[in-house]
Amino acid sequence: MQANQNNDYEVITLTAFDQINPRGWHQFCLCYPFPDKSEMNGAIFLLNHYLQNIANRFPYLCGMIAFTDTSKLKIELRYPKPPLDALRLQQFFTVNDLTAELSYEELTKDMMPRDRLEDRFWLNWTSPNPEEYDAYVMNIQANLLQGGLVLSFSFYRGAMDIDGINAVMHQLFREIRMGVDIDQPCSTGSARQQQFRNRMDIEFGTEQQQEYAQKVLAMGERPIPSPNQVASSPYPEINLQPPLPFFELGMHAIFTFSSGFVHRLYDAVGNCLRKQGKTITIDRKTCLAAFIWSDIMRVRAACRGSSFTSTAKIGFGTNARKVSGVHDLYIGNMMVPVLATSSLSHLIDNRESRNGEDDCPHYKIITRASLKIREAETAVNADYVKERYRQYATLPDPTIAINALSKAIDLSGAGVFFNSLLPLNNISMFPLPSYGKNAEFVRTVVENHAFAGMCTFLPRSAQFGNSDFNEHWEVSVGLAPAEMQRIMSDEKRGLKRWAKKVDVVVEGF
Known part of the structure; x- marks a missing residue:
């Protein structure tokens, strides 16, 4: 599918949070509409998988908690200021809900300089006393009512430049489109989840795929490829038509202010x-x-x-x-x-x-x-x-x-x-x-x-042609x-x- 020929997902923007945290937090948000509530479980399964993909490329992004009922997703992000001792890290972190013990080096490699882009793990924050930690906390709630899932993430100012973010987000959306086949809805969330798992097992995670992903990341500000170039890509089914910056995919941001x-x-x-x-x-x-x-x-x-x-x-x-x-x-x-x-x-x-x-x-x-x-x-x-x-x-x-x-x-x-x-x-x-x-x-x-506030997205359908405008606003803002x-x-x-x-x-x- 071509990204610019579908109204089934949205894009990402940036806004500054310097007024909230002097250490220079930034926030970006992802809005991904789903056709019906039955896809919630599968959506979370998929997004958790690809949030790891984001984490691998944002060295300073260190925490996430996501839990849902039938219609809500809550994400909490915290950024610990390094250096931290191994005991405190092991006390406050688990990894992907696993109980495996990690060394100090393994835990702190997520805080390396931004040129360290090798694989990283996703950390779930489980601190009972966050006030004791030098961290910034952000809570975002998003209701999946009429199909508008809003995710928010923060990263430190030095983590990655705009062009790098642009490339990462383009890749993320391309992969999500491959994982979520909206044209073939499933009747239950569990079936959708299995479909996600099957697709990812088949189409992602191979050495060839990782190599191709790096090529996508390296595209940066290169000219838009021609259709022939797209068709000749190693994975033509992924369809890079076109690798536009996410700013140019029809995005619009909603700002609320303190x-x-x-x-x-x-x-x-x-x-x-x-x-x-x-x-x-x-x-x-x-x-x-x-x-x-x-x-x-x-x-x-x-x-x-x-x-x-x-x-x-x-x-x-x-x-x-x-x-x-x-x-x-x-x-x-x-x-x-x-x-x-x-x-x-x-x-x-x-x-x-x-x-x-x-x-x-x-x-x-x-x-x-x-x-x-x-x-x-x-x-x-x-x-x-x-x-x-x-x-x-x-x-x-x-x-x-x-x-x-x-x-x-x-x-x-x-x-x-x-x-x-x-x-x-x-x-x-x-x-x-x-x-x-x-x-x-x-x-x-x-x-x-x-x-100084929260930046979210309205689904494009809500802004252009959908009369249920206020409900979409409430969905997006949370x-x-x-x-x-x-x-x-x-x-x-x-x-x-x-x-x-x-x-x-x-x-x-």
């Missing part, structure tokens, strides 16, 4: 507006969208070595034209403003100013009117996008709307989509580039971005209702404080 982070953005935007002498009327959704935009601009300004406040010109709602240099920024009931550079490569090319001038590329905001998005109360209609932007679609399946839209508005891989339908009303869809000079920008974003309410309450209070300070009228409360 209240403190949102408040900092409130202040940054408010100060900028006050300097321009603006008093405007906004609603909460528009406000949050502009805050996220301001942070993206702050990161881009950092790429140029410029200050955030000197370059961010913020506009809200229909009043955006009142701010010099900013086009109409619209938050509709559905989709919304798209913020983009005319060319991301242009941004990278101008990181060093010529003759001392500020070579900031032109920031343009694509308005709701120019996008002509229909059906404002539902998700984007994929058929409409296909028709409206078909001349821009370069992939075999132009219904991958995010790619078509990206081409249409000249995103070049950088931009922000906001959607106001979601319960928290404070999310962004943030496609990132991956090739060539763009990879440098990705790395800069990952290193400098102040996102936040308890009480936690959702707390976040919303904190942000509401913070927004009121911010609005009073900067003399902005806030509607919708």
Whole structure:
């Protein structure tokens, strides 16, 4: 199967957790939808197998616990700071639920520098007193209701570069596609599990397969092979068509933010507006969208070595034209403003100013009117996008709307989509580039971005064409209702404080 011709799985992104842990944690997430709940057991069997594949290539990733009932998966990751003595390691770790004793060298080889990519084992953390350990703990719950399984992993900043992650994730998805044959559903989880086991016994684990996997990993940023090259691969059934970076497979990320982070953005935007002498009327959704935009601009300004406040010109709602240099920024009931550079490569090319001038590329905001998005109360209609932007679609399946839209508005891989339908009303869809000079920008974003929260995925079907949008959001986020309410309450209070300070009228409360 060709990855870009199926809507049955999603891709991966990165976000920084520097604000949570100063030692530089990063998180990436995998969303893998399954047709029905009966596949849960088989899915866990498969994913546990391939999570070991990830662990083998992330030297600093050291722990995982996964347990399920019929609809939930919980993953807990901890990172122990080396060096550790053998006694404590043997006390806190088991390996794949086995009781085999391991030497200190065997346990600590998972913490070797990133150039040590030989086989590693997967460690299950079983510490009864994690507070005694120098570790970062993350709990993610994902509900498998309508088929949206979300897995989250963390790795230390020095573990692997962006290109290496890209290659690993491409391989992971290729292998998962081989293991999960969605076109042939099984009636029970046990049957599906046996099917997984049979397929893996046949198709994975051989020396030839390992050798081929290393070749895939080595592909990195090489050009996309032609269909003939794909057909002539040692394992044509695996189908590398095409080995796109995972950023280019139509991914979109959902960010939720801590209240403190949102408040900092409130202040940054408010100060900028006050300097321009603006008093405007906004609603909460528009406000949050502009805050996220301001942070993206702050990161881009950092790429140029410029200050955030000197370059961010913020506009809200229909009043955006009142701010010099900013086009109409619209938050509709559905989709919304798209913020983009005319060319991301242009941004990278101008990181060093010529003759001392500020070579900031032109920031343009694509308005709701120019996008002509229909059906404002539902998700984007994929058929409409296909028709409206078909001349821009370069992939075999132009219904991958995010790619078509990206081409249409000249995103070049950088931009922000906001959607106001979601319960928290404070999310962004943030496609990132991956090739060539763009990879440098990705790395800069990952290193400098102040996102402090949880990054998950919506299944692509939920974003483009599935009317059951909110349920998919709840599936993907996995936040308890009480936690959702707390976040919303904190942000509401913070927004009121911010609005009073900067003399902005806030509607919708």
